Amino acid sequence: MTDDTYNFAYLDEQTKRMIRRAILKGLAIPGYQVPFASREMPMPYGWGTGGVQVSAAVMTPEDRFKVIDQGADDTTNAVSIRSFFQRTAGVATTTTTAEATVIQTRHRIPEAPLTEGQILVYQVPIPEPLRFLEPRESETRKMHSLEEYGLMHVKLYEDISRHGHIATSYAYPVKVEGRYVMDPSPIPKFDNPKLSDCPAIQLFGAGREQRIYALPPYTRVVSLDFEDHPFEPSKADHPCGLCGAEDSYLDEVIVDDAGGRIFVCSDTDHCEGRQAAGHRGKDAA
Amino acid sequence: MYVAVKGGERAIRNAHAWLAEERRGDPAVTELSVAQIREQLALAVNRVMAEGSLHDPDLAALAIKQARGDLIEAIFLIRAYRTTLPRFGVSAPIRTAAMACDRRISATFKDLPGGQVLGPTFDYTHRLVDFKLAAEGDAPRAPTGAADPGDVPHVMDFLNREGLIEEARPDDTPPPDLTREPLELPASRALRLQALARADEGFTLGLAYSTQRGYARNHPFVGELRIGAVAVEMEIPELGFAIEIGEITVTECETVNQFTGSKTEPPQFTRGYGLVFGQTERKAISMALVDRALRWEELGEDNVGAPAQDAEFVLYHADNIQATGFLEHIKLPHYVDFQSELELVRKLRRTAGADGMQEAAQ
Amino acid sequence: MQEAQTLSGGFADPPRDAAHAFRGVMEAMARPGTLHSLQGARPPAPLSAAAGAVILTLCDSETPLHLAGPADCAAVRAWVAFHTGAPPSGPADCVFALGTWAALAPLSAYPVGTPDYPDRSATLIVECDVLRQDGARLTGPGIRDSARLSLPDRQAFADNAALFPRGLDFLFTCGDRIAALPRSTKVT
Numbered sequence: 018m019t020d021d022t023y024n025f026a027y028l029d030e031q032t033k034r035m036i037r038r039a040i041l042k043g044l045a046i047p048g049y050q051v052p053f054a055s056r057e058m059p060m061p062y063g064w065g066t067g068g069v070q071v072s073a074a075v076m077t078p079e080d081r082f083k084v085i086d087q088g089a090d091d092t093t094n095a096v097s098i099r100s101f102f103q104r105t106a107g108v109a110t111t112t113t114t115a116e117a118t119v120i121q122t123r124h125r126i127p128e129a130p131l132t133e134g135q136i137l138v139y140q141v142p143i144p145e146p147l148r149f150l151e152p153r154e155s156e157t158r159k160m161h162s163l164e165e166y167g168l169m170h171v172k173l174y175e176d177i178s179r180h181g182h183i184a185t186s187y188a189y190p191v192k193v194e195g196r197y198v199m200d201p202s203p204i205p206k207f208d209n210p211k212l213s214d215c216p217a218i219q220l221f222g223a224g225r226e227q228r229i230y231a232l233p234p235y236t237r238v239v240s241l242d243f244e245d246h247p248f249e250p251s252k253a254d255h256p257c258g259l260c261g262a263e264d265s266y267l268d269e270v271i272v273d274d275a276g277g278r279i280f281v282c283s284d285t286d287h288c289e290g291r292q293a294a295g296h297r298g299k300d301a302a
Numbered sequence: 303m304y305v306a307v308k309g310g311e312r313a314i315r316n317a318h319a320w321l322a323e324e325r326r327g328d329p330a331v332t333e334l335s336v337a338q339i340r341e342q343l344a345l346a347v348n349r350v351m352a353e354g355s356l357h358d359p360d361l362a363a364l365a366i367k368q369a370r371g372d373l374i375e376a377i378f379l380i381r382a383y384r385t386t387l388p389r390f391g392v393s394a395p396i397r398t399a400a401m402a403c404d405r406r407i408s409a410t411f412k413d414l415p416g417g418q419v420l421g422p423t424f425d426y427t428h429r430l431v432d433f434k435l436a437a438e439g440d441a442p443r444a445p446t447g448a449a450d451p452g453d454v455p456h457v458m459d460f461l462n463r464e465g466l467i468e469e470a471r472p473d474d475t476p477p478p479d480l481t482r483e484p485l486e487l488p489a490s491r492a493l494r495l496q497a498l499a500r501a502d503e504g505f506t507l508g509l510a511y512s513t514q515r516g517y518a519r520n521h522p523f524v525g526e527l528r529i530g531a532v533a534v535e536m537e538i539p540e541l542g543f544a545i546e547i548g549e550i551t552v553t554e555c556e557t558v559n560q561f562t563g564s565k566t567e568p569p570q571f572t573r574g575y576g577l578v579f580g581q582t583e584r585k586a587i588s589m590a591l592v593d594r595a596l597r598w599e600e601l602g603e604d605n606v607g608a609p610a611q612d613a614e615f616v617l618y619h620a621d622n623i624q625a626t627g628f629l630e631h632i633k634l635p636h637y638v639d640f641q642s643e644l645e646l647v648r649k650l651r652r653t654a655g656a657d658g659m660q661e662a663a664q
Numbered sequence: 665m666q667e668a669q670t671l672s673g674g675f676a677d678p679p680r681d682a683a684h685a686f687r688g689v690m691e692a693m694a695r696p697g698t699l700h701s702l703q704g705a706r707p708p709a710p711l712s713a714a715a716g717a718v719i720l721t722l723c724d725s726e727t728p729l730h731l732a733g734p735a736d737c738a739a740v741r742a743w744v745a746f747h748t749g750a751p752p753s754g755p756a757d758c759v760f761a762l763g764t765w766a767a768l769a770p771l772s773a774y775p776v777g778t779p780d781y782p783d784r785s786a787t788l789i790v791e792c793d794v795l796r797q798d799g800a801r802l803t804g805p806g807i808r809d810s811a812r813l814s815l816p817d818r819q820a821f822a823d824n825a826a827l828f829p830r831g832l833d834f835l836f837t838c839g840d841r842i843a844a845l846p847r848s849t850k851v852t
Contacts, residue, residue, distance in 0.1 A: 025679035029386065034724050037686050038759075041722075042783040044693045045833045045846035047805045051783045052484035057381040062627025064634065075690065077683045087638045094634055096310040124638045142628070153614055155487050162779035181653045186642035194805055194848070196829060205642040216808075218694045225624045227484040233694045233806035233848075251645055268637050269644065283638055 026073040027105040032056055036074035036229070040220060043231035048193030049161070050144050050228040058224065065098055066224030068121045068140035072102065075136055075220070076119055081109045083117035088125035088266065088283035095123070112286050124187075126208040128265050128287040131217035133234065139202040141223035144230065146190040146200040166198050169241065177246050186251070191238050198241070199230065206240065207250045207266045213238035255280040258300030260291035325370050339363035348551075348580025349373055353622065354380030355481070355500045357550050357579050374502075374622050381623055385481070392476075394535045394544050398554045399453045403530040404581075408457045410523045410558055416454035421529060422581075457526040458556050458573065467558065467571040487614055494596055494613060498589045499578055501620035507584060509610045510591035518595045518608030522574060525558040529581050553578050555586040559594050564602030572601060592616065670742040673706035675720055681705075685721040689835065692844035697802045697811025699795065701840050708739035714837035715762060715789050720747055722760065722787075728753030729760045733767025735791070755786070762789040765816035771824065774832055782829040785847075792816065795838035804849040813843055821851040 039053040086095040090112040189206035219232040242248035258279040267280040282288035340363035350362040369375035405421025461467040477492035535544040555576040563569035574594030576586035595610035675681035681704040688700040707716030729750040755773035777785035831847030
């Protein structure tokens, strides 16, 4: 049931045009953060306002919309954003990755490979990969324009000399087509390889920070690393307790007062699909 | 056996229902009306209008009711509503010299044309809890007098005539619009003032206070503080002239700041400026102090590294809707990130443990 | 007659028609060399239906529009003004430019962005007599291996790509079809 008191997909047309123009420039300059006049949305900054604005700007009435938070369709924020678009755009929703045409995500890339007909919209808290090294926007913008990424390499290398490993496990910085260093949003580095050469369009929206950026399909995305310390995606070294998957990203769940724990897929659709197909893990019912 | 938690949708529904019940409180107690909030919590309404950037006392009062008195939540409701409103046009600059002043004071001159008007101020109240207010039914009346007709001249104009204060030259350049364009640095003074006008009162107050205590001290005098109603006029292209479309109450503060001169400017007084919706004088004075501190560059002053001098720091952190959203978002699930950190810390500990054992063996 | 033409030809259902048209434009820009159909606009001659849809979808009072050559006629100017309010502009300060390849020349007249803000560059809507997936070879982001597109020139686009991350972006329109060439595409 669409709520007719608001325009289709909530945003007014002028706002959508402004966001659409930013998306096109983002696609034309992969990995570059395009400033846009983010609007105040009826949900708090930091809760997906950038993703919601991007989704609203790309959505058509025929889309099938999926929202995940931490990989799951039924986390409260995912439920809230899904019902927002059901109400304001009247779009069909789904939890099945393969059936979705627009997927909004916070912190994960679905396990099922994405396809050409799909758009993945990321919610981004801090779009600037250099922000934790240099808090000033005026400085980081200069660093991007001069392709001056030495500071980032120094930081990663200091990790190695101190800890023996790069101590960044999520929001792991990537380089796009050999030019811009980009923040992939706080996805676990396990997901980083899926960014590259992806058949779907990937759009990133940061509402509070007023930035949109994009990866066109089949864009080359490389996680920063060193010859003697190559990038390695990592996950908990267990199979999923419910579906037995060996290759999916896992949540650790504490199940009793003694601190007993099991590991289950963070991607709920992936896990349910495997269970429906008869796969069972050791903790399954 | 493990069964994954489900039911986010039902949990949200129930939370909203509980919230609504708590908002009403004890049903045996009379419900607050929007008019009561507008009339009797007017300063809260003013703050919500100022930081919500929307002059609508009834709507602000409703937002306060809906937000259970959480003013930042109420400001958020107003902001989200404001962005959905169509724009019909732009008003002409308000003329504060033509203000019908409820309050007008100057700390720089004992007396001056237009006089010192205290108005409805807390200033000289003794902060003693008035237990009589706990009883209802009182409708106090204040004595009245005839209003002075005509404009009330600005104190600054007297200083300006002597050339003792920097001249504020009229500028018809349309100001940038913070709500329609992404913030870009360096920010012009017009843009900075726009951001400060909707900035969090507490943040602005803290910054202003820091300048008084020596972090970019600029010795302010309140040249003038005035509160009152001004006409809002709009140019109608079809008519070819401006017509009055309404009246709003604003607080204006102009500070006079000592200035010993710099490489580029002679010794003279300089200005800080604050203008805020409603009777909001703490905010207006704070705004003027922060405005003045941010002007160090154009006045050729030294940057002493004070927070209030740092436009990027001030502008990026002054908005309480941005700040509270990002602060509170850490309540959202982060188990994916946390899991990756868990794995990393375990791995680093294994490495450190192995190194330690190796060293011990050597 | 003129007035009726000015007032008509817009989107019948702007939020939904614009949403569909934008998806076409976005797919085109995201996948250089692919063709997409844009429906819903009936602009006055000489504008193509696709160019009309692009204008209705992306232009408004915030986007100066440069009309070049035959596109710069009274009927088009009036239609654009009525439906979008896009201010007319010269090439140097436009956000969008519209015309045939010959009319839009020279490319050096358009803003290509700055090193800090490469997005502050013009998007050129190039009206074409033919638009086919043959001709110049395209590689780069958005393209799996390589694609082909009937470009009106090769050297000009290769030169533009060499400016990356600055540069112009192009939308090619022909009838109701559209294809795109962002600055990131290498043309050989």
